[in-house]
Amino acid sequence: MSFVLPNPDTCTGCRLCEVICSFNKSGNCDPFISRIRVEKDEINSIENPVVCRQCEEPECVQVCPVGALVKDPFTGVVEYDQGKCIKCGLCTKACPWGSIWKNKRDGFILKCDLCGGDPECVKYCPTNSLFLANSK
Amino acid sequence: MFGWTKKQALVDLSNREVLYGDINDETLKRYLGGRGLNIKTLYDMTSRDTNPMGPDNPLIFSTGPLTGTLIPANSRYGVTAMSPLTGILGDGNAAGFWAAELKYAGFDQLVIVGEADQPVYLYVSEGRVEIREAMHIWGKDIWAADTALKAEFGDGKLQVSAIGQAGENGVRYACIINNLKRAIGRCGMGAVMGSKKLKAVAVRGTRALQVAHPGAHREVVDEILEHIYNSPGFPVRSRLGTTVIVDVYKRNGTLPINNAQVAFSEEISKVTSDKVSEYTKALKGCFACPIHCGRFTKVEDDPDYQDAYSEGPEFESIIALGPRCGNYNLPSILKLNQLTNMYGLDSISTGGVIAFMMECEQKGLIRKGQLDGLDLTWGNHRSIVSLVRKIALGEGCGKWLGQGVFRLSKEIPGSEAFAIHIKGMEPPEQEPRGMKAWGLGWAVSSRGADHLRAFPLAETTWTKEDAVRAFGTANVVDRLSYDGKERLVKWSEEICSLADSLTICKQALVALSIPLELMAKAIWTVTGWEVDPEELLRIGERITNLERMYNVRLGMGRADDRLPKRYLDPLREGASNGESFQLEKMLDSYYEARGWDVLSGIPKPEKLRELGLGFTLKDHEDSVSYQPVGDP
Numbered sequence: 118m119s120f121v122l123p124n125p126d127t128c129t130g131c132r133l134c135e136v137i138c139s140f141n142k143s144g145n146c147d148p149f150i151s152r153i154r155v156e157k158d159e160i161n162s163i164e165n166p167v168v169c170r171q172c173e174e175p176e177c178v179q180v181c182p183v184g185a186l187v188k189d190p191f192t193g194v195v196e197y198d199q200g201k202c203i204k205c206g207l208c209t210k211a212c213p214w215g216s217i218w219k220n221k222r223d224g225f226i227l228k229c230d231l232c233g234g235d236p237e238c239v240k241y242c243p244t245n246s247l248f249l250a251n252s253k
Numbered sequence: 254m255f256g257w258t259k260k261q262a263l264v265d266l267s268n269r270e271v272l273y274g275d276i277n278d279e280t281l282k283r284y285l286g287g288r289g290l291n292i293k294t295l296y297d298m299t300s301r302d303t304n305p306m307g308p309d310n311p312l313i314f315s316t317g318p319l320t321g322t323l324i325p326a327n328s329r330y331g332v333t334a335m336s337p338l339t340g341i342l343g344d345g346n347a348a349g350f351w352a353a354e355l356k357y358a359g360f361d362q363l364v365i366v367g368e369a370d371q372p373v374y375l376y377v378s379e380g381r382v383e384i385r386e387a388m389h390i391w392g393k394d395i396w397a398a399d400t401a402l403k404a405e406f407g408d409g410k411l412q413v414s415a416i417g418q419a420g421e422n423g424v425r426y427a428c429i430i431n432n433l434k435r436a437i438g439r440c441g442m443g444a445v446m447g448s449k450k451l452k453a454v455a456v457r458g459t460r461a462l463q464v465a466h467p468g469a470h471r472e473v474v475d476e477i478l479e480h481i482y483n484s485p486g487f488p489v490r491s492r493l494g495t496t497v498i499v500d501v502y503k504r505n506g507t508l509p510i511n512n513a514q515v516a517f518s519e520e521i522s523k524v525t526s527d528k529v530s531e532y533t534k535a536l537k538g539c540f541a542c543p544i545h546c547g548r549f550t551k552v553e554d555d556p557d558y559q560d561a562y563s564e565g566p567e568f569e570s571i572i573a574l575g576p577r578c579g580n581y582n583l584p585s586i587l588k589l590n591q592l593t594n595m596y597g598l599d600s601i602s603t604g605g606v607i608a609f610m611m612e613c614e615q616k617g618l619i620r621k622g623q624l625d626g627l628d629l630t631w632g633n634h635r636s637i638v639s640l641v642r643k644i645a646l647g648e649g650c651g652k653w654l655g656q657g658v659f660r661l662s663k664e665i666p667g668s669e670a671f672a673i674h675i676k677g678m679e680p681p682e683q684e685p686r687g688m689k690a691w692g693l694g695w696a697v698s699s700r701g702a703d704h705l706r707a708f709p710l711a712e713t714t715w716t717k718e719d720a721v722r723a724f725g726t727a728n729v730v731d732r733l734s735y736d737g738k739e740r741l742v743k744w745s746e747e748i749c750s751l752a753d754s755l756t757i758c759k760q761a762l763v764a765l766s767i768p769l770e771l772m773a774k775a776i777w778t779v780t781g782w783e784v785d786p787e788e789l790l791r792i793g794e795r796i797t798n799l800e801r802m803y804n805v806r807l808g809m810g811r812a813d814d815r816l817p818k819r820y821l822d823p824l825r826e827g828a829s830n831g832e833s834f835q836l837e838k839m840l841d842s843y844y845e846a847r848g849w850d851v852l853s854g855i856p857k858p859e860k861l862r863e864l865g866l867g868f869t870l871k872d873h874e875d876s877v878s879y880q881p882v883g884d885p
Contacts, residue, residue: 129545131538132350136323140467146322147461149357156409159433159564160396162535162549221459241478243543244536 119193121153121229121236122250123166130157130164134238134247141237150220152229153238153247166247168238169216169229171195177208177217177228185226194231202226255465256318256779257281260360262382264375266449267308267367271382276361282782283865286317286361288344289754289796291333294364295342296803296869305337305441306423306448308368314355314414314454315363317756321356321462323474324775325481326758328353328540330414336440337448338425338602338657339677339701341804343440346705346753347414348539349432354412357458365451374402374415374453379460387452394418394595395430402455415453416443417597422647423447424655426602426679434564434594435539440678440700443597465781473774477767481543484765486714492536494546495568496526501713505732506827507687509680510576511631512608512671513819516684517827523581524571532587537564544760550587557635558584566590566600569704572682573604574641578611579631586634589641596645602657605679607640609658612671619665624650673817675702676809685820687829688712690729690738693839694745696814699800709745710763712738733832739843747793754796795864798856801849802869811854814840 135151143150153168171188175195178186185201186208188194204224208217217228229236239247259281263272276290284290291313298311312334319327330352336343355363359380369384372391376383390398395417403411412431419427420443427443428436437443464470481487489497502508503525506517522528532552538545551562561584574589575581593600613619614629622628625643627636627650643651654661658679662672673680678701685692694707711720717727720737723744728736745763752762755776761767769786777783804813816836823833844851848860858870 126535129536129538129547131540131542131545133323133541133543136541139461140323140471143461144467145461145463147357149459149461158409160400162537162551162562162564243538243545 119231119234119249119251120171121168121231121239122248123168124246124248125163125165127244128155128164128166128246129244130155130159131243133241133243134166137237137241141232150222150227152227154218167214167216169195170214171229171231176211176213180207180211182207192231192234195228196230197226197228199225254278254281254780254782255463256322257286258356258359258361260380261362261364262360262377264363264365264382264384265367266365266369266373266384266451269369269384271384273380281318283792283795285751285754285792286320287315287329287331287754287756288333288346289750289792290315290362291331291344292342292796292799292803294362295333295335296799298364299335301807303335305335305340305343305445308366308449310335310445310448312365312442312445312449312451313362314365315361316352316355317754318780319755319757319775321353322464322779323470323541324757324779325474325477326539326542326544326761327756328542329753329756329758330355331753331756332429332437332442334442334445336442336700337444338441341676341701341807341809342699342800343442343445344700345428345437345439345442346756347429347431347435347437348758349435350540351412351414351431351435351456352756353540354456354458356462357460358456359458359460363454365449368448369450372450372452374451374455376455376457378457391421391452392418395597396433396595398453402453406455406457408457411455411457413453413455415597416446416451417595417645418647419596419598419645419655420444420447421452422645422655424598424644424647425657425660426599426606426655428597428599430594430597432564434590436594436599438599438601439703441599464779466778469774470778473771473778477771477775478543480767480771481761481765486765487544490546490760490764491544493526493530494548496529496548496571498568499571500525502683504828505687505713506824506829507684508572508576509682509684511579512577512612513673513684514612515826516687516824516829518576520581521576524575524583524586528583529566529571532583539758542758544758544765546760550590552584552587555584558588561588561591563587563591563594565594569682570600573601574607574637577604577608577682578637580634580637581632582634585638588638592638592641592645596641598641598645601681602679603641603644605658605673606644606654606661607637609661609668609672610654613665613668616667618667624654670818673702673819675815675817676700676813678702680817684824684829685816686824686832686834687827688732689735689834689839690732690741690745692816692820692834692836693738693742693843696816696836696840697742697843699797699804705759706749707742707745708749708759708763709741711741711745714764733829735835735839739839739846742843743846744790746797747790750793750796751789754792791864795866798861798864799866799869801856802861802866802872805855806869806872811840811844811852814854
């Protein structure tokens, strides 16, 4: 069971992860639809990369009324089925990490899917502040 | 073509109107964006009669085709206007996150004219520009204004480029700042913005940026990243950023101490990179940049300055507000870095003014205590902090000091000998006598005394083999030699014109020497436009020549390409002991290398036509100082 674990202390706030994530998914440079987001408070030197933790007991899965979010028992990834999604947004309210978002362009959901097991953001982070963690 | 949005907004603050236009492909291929695109716009929109603080002076923001893509170190923007400090070309270039946001908001360029009747700010998003009231943030420092705007929009991703009190009060060397400390630093662009009652340009970009060849784009990005990470300079640049330059210049004896009276002191050890590291809490990087040369510093245990924190300081700020003013108190320098970032003051010019006034007091040209009772002994950091506040807020003597060294020295008889400026702008923190290429670069820079037009790092970082291959002589990497420096400076200037127009950071292109072949490939993957390194250098040459003609039209020529008197005397200490500066022969060689007339310093007509700048020839003939020498 894997997930991307950020280290906010070594993150420089460059947001290269946002660009490579969106580029990998869409072929465009488009942080607006990135599945990883770096929250920042520049004046207080705070960088907080936010990305789905692929929880063991996901709140988003529990709250989804149509079963569009399902935890894969083999990979551990909380998979999203856009075909079932009714855009209610309950998952975005339920997530304790704030790491699942509505795509404001079309109302569907954006969340990390681990890029199939080899996450791009982990590979490209210049300070190795993103770690592919294994929970077991 | 991709990469560019090809969209321009013309914002008329007097009439509160915004017009949207398209920038044509030909213009973009000739000038790229950023500094290059801006000089073309400035040339077309101004004349000799333009008043830099008046409504007709356009304040132009733009970015380049690579901005917002995966090409490393791309998020830079240029701001250009006629300078209220020098009366000639003014511009600055900054990084952080603002430029990428502008691209995602749908624009390559914003051209701002007129003057608002009340303070306003611009909100740029989704291909539209709104002019909004700014009374509630006018009078705030830049950090407070940034915080207020982010709160107003409820969006921490809003990017803000703003002026502080210094720009509002018309300080001639006021700057514009985004992301805490990224400064459109020089030439008083902040004063132009303040004269328009424009507090900030806030941008929220939510559009996708398409590239022409996504597969090849990733490939070239991987190649450039590999080059950067394996570059010999990477470990130092990524850990110590520009703070390491203090160490290098100490070793070489090339620091301007006490208004450049001396070039070396053991006291410099108090402000070397290891000392700055003691206050460094974290490393910081600009948008999509793998080099992360920035840092966040904080003073935690100091009787006078324990509330000092900011991103930075960079080399120039450390020296300008430090040893240039005889100040080796590092906590005070960190405080001054914070203040100049919050108030929006160019740290280089601010240090130049204060150091000049200190020498005036030292030489008895002003009375002790004449500046509001402040003691101007070298190194009195409390006085320096007081002066910075007064200058920014226009209080007491601050109003007078806000004019800059050039104007101040006219009011202080006997001070001309040590009023250090070129074309009206205070110099950066090098000692040219120990770095001959930099001295030439200062003298011929199109915006006055400046280190970033030429930025000939090769002089101290390349091997002899590289120097011979590129410039025909190993003397090019002997910093004390004059030989071949004109070729180094010409090439360096074109690389920098290119960097400022693509836009890409000079840490990447110059300091870590990304090959032009890779840049050409990068441009093709983004835009679809096939361009080769020769064409890229020619674009750099075109931009440098157009900037020259802009200043020629204002009456500038060889007489203005000079070094201040102080640099004619030989140094008497440090590793560059005995060195002085002979500029004239260097200028002759430089003009010849550039295809400019040697007597007048004006580009020859055939050079202008070769670069597609024939349109400047009619203004050329009207220029007051133009001397036709052997031309048809």
